[in-house]
Amino acid sequence: MSFISVENVKFSYDEDKKNVLNDINLKIEQGEFVALLGHNGCGKSTAAKLLNAMILPDEGVVIVDKMNTSDEKLTYEIRRNVGLVLQNPDNQLVASVIEEDVAFGPENLGVPPEEIRERVDRALKTVDMYEYRKHAPHKLSGGQKQRVAIAGILAMQPTCVVFDEPTAMLDPNGREEVMNTILTLKQNGITVVLITHYMNEAVMADRVIVMDKGVVLTEGNPREVFSQVNLLKKHSLDVPQATELAYKLLGIGLKFDEMPLNTDECVDYLEGVLK
Amino acid sequence: MSIIEVKNLSFVYGIDTPFEKKAVEDVSLSVDEGEVIGLIGHTGSGKSTFVQMLNGLIKPTSGQVLLAGRDIWEKPKEIRNIRFKVGMVFQYPEYQLFDDTVYKDISFGPRNKGYSEKEIDEKVRNAARFVGLSERLLKESPFDLSGGEKRRAAIAGIIAMDPDVLVLDEPTAGLDPKGKNLLLAQIMQYHKQRKNTIFIVSHSMEDISRIADRVMVMNKGRLEMLDTPRNIFAQVEKIESMGLRVPQITKIMMTLKERGVNLPDGILTVEQAFFEVVNLLKKEGKI
Incomplete structure (x- = not known):
């Protein structure tokens, strides 16, 4: 059985309105890094909220680590296991000192003080913000704030972290910092679900799921998904510029074994062709 | 003729604290007049403070902003008029x-500017058209619109004041690729007419390179570079040292050039890159 399993789920925010999620099925394995793509209003964020029981399905079931999210007795345990990081870092920090902010989660879980200390230090080291532990959050850059928000989740020792457009408000450096942190989480065995509009981020995932109108449009590893340039464009999504260029060259008869997805792959490919 | 002239502008927060x-x-x-200026810089580089001095929301500590040749703070009591001319x-x-x-929301600016009802109506409908909001939506509550439509309605509210200078601070943040491309196209269409x-502030180097005539690069409060996108993004190392990036396609083409492929500097779009690569292939008889 998959670590996260969404089966035939339908959901609408308002009984009279049409379904935001329309018979959706998702399976995510433990330790997997999955990117969720789709235009605004396609149901990505709603799908994310299902994963930690913020919303419950109208029909179908959501199982996280063998726990059914509709079972109210398990809600607390599910939320401890599935952390959520949102777009705006300023809305996610509550304390006036960074290490206190990170301690907020475990304190509320009733973790003993010595262990909280340990968890906070470890979480801050993981996101590379340990040296700022005594600082005030409002003086940090956007990327640093987001990393502190991630540390706050890590201190609860989740098995899965869901990121809902975590880099939308950040500058290029901040985006890179957050993406590096996400890759670190994956290396530590944490399951990652990343919702993003940046295709350059989605190509780093193990698997990409594209949603449209409340259903899964296509899924596969990044190369499989981003090779379908026409399909993505038709559903108002982009591909990385590296892929777009290769795709155009394919159109005039150039051949390649694998669709380039990032800067390095595209450079290597073109160097081979042009030199 | 220059519409805006900024002279030795400085702003210090919390003086004597x-x-x-x-x-x-x-x-x-x-x-x-008529230029599109892209403004880039890392978080905290001073971009937002700078643009807020352009319409007098923040009063400079020293230096001047001249709008059509006149210091905007010449008569401090009339600073309100500047905000109709420089829309933010x-x-x-x-x-x-x-x-x-939505209609009432968009009409707030022109009404305060003192236009007649007839003029207001015209301005509101024009502004809505510019940003691609249908007539039907004007009667709706702005809170019932989708995220992209709300963003458009808010921008229409500024455009309806018919400002000579339009300042946009990250207008496409949080929009999906389609919404982003559509909004940029509409802004450029409006600009053409x-x-x-x-002035457009953005963290998307791809967007800036597509639409700006000139790019201002701010770093630690200073104007570090001011040039065409082509010349700015040709300086990969300098841009990266300031915590910024060049567009992916520019980076790809620059790296190829470093590895000895004969390509020009400052390629900014996929179309341009495609054109150059095809040219090379033809020259070498490979296609």
Whole structure:
């Protein structure tokens, strides 16, 4: 059985309105890094909220680590296991000192003080913000704030972290910092679900799921998904510029074994062709 | 003719406190009527403080902003008029919608500017058309619109004041690729017809390279570079050292050039790159 399993789920925010999620099925394995793509209003964020029981399905079931999210007795345990990081870092920090902010989660879980200390230090080291532990959050850059928000989740020792457009408000450096942190989480065995509009981020995932109108449009590893340039464009999504260029060259008869997805792959490919 | 002239502009936060911080330091530039200026820089580089001095929301600590040759702070009591001439669209402007219909919300600016009802009606409908909001939506509550529509309604509220200079602070943040491309195309369409001056702040180097005539690069409160996108993004190392990136396609083409492939500097779009690569292939008889 998959670590996260969404089966035939339908959901609408308002009984009279049409379904935001329309018979959706998702399976995510433990330790997997999955990117969720789709235009605004396609149901990505709603799908994310299902994963930690913020919303419950109208029909179908959501199982996280063998726990059914509709079972109210398990809600607390599910939320401890599935952390959520949102777009705006300023809305996610509550304390006036960074290490206190990170301690907020475990304190509320009733973790003993010595262990909280340990968890906070470890979480801050993981996101590379340990040296700022005594600082005030409002003086940090956007990327640093987001990393502190991630540390706050890590201190609860989740098995899965869901990121809902975590880099939308950040500058290029901040985006890179957050993406590096996400890759670190994956290396530590944490399951990652990343919702993003940046295709350059989605190509780093193990698997990409594209949603449209409340259903899964296509899924596969990044190369499989981003090779379908026409399909993505038709559903108002982009591909990385590296892929777009290769795709155009394919159109005039150039051949390649694998669709380039990032800067390095595209450079290597073109160097081979042009030199 | 230059519409905006910025002379040695500086702003210091918290003067004479332990938190004193120079947000903008000695920035000078002159912007011609009808130019599109892209403004990039890392978080905290002073971009937002700078643009807020353009319409007098923040009063400079020293230096001047001249609008059509006159210091905007010449008569401090009339600073309000400057805000009709230099329209400012903040980040996430949809959070500033407030009235009970989209129409009323968009008409707030022109009404305060003192236009007649007939003029207001014309301005509101024109502005809505520019940003691609259908007539039908004007009667709706702004809070019933989708995220992209809300953003458009908020921008229309500024455009309806018919400003000579339009300042947009990250207008496409949080929009999906389609919404982003559509909004940029509409802004550029508006710019073509109205021929006004635009400042656009963005973290998307791809967007900036597509639409800006010139790019201002701010770093630690200073204006570090001011040039065409082509010349700016040709300086990969300098841009990266300031915590910024060049567009992916520019990086790919620059790296190839470094590895000895004969390509020009500062390729900014996929179309341009495609053109250059095809040219090379033809020259070498490979296609």
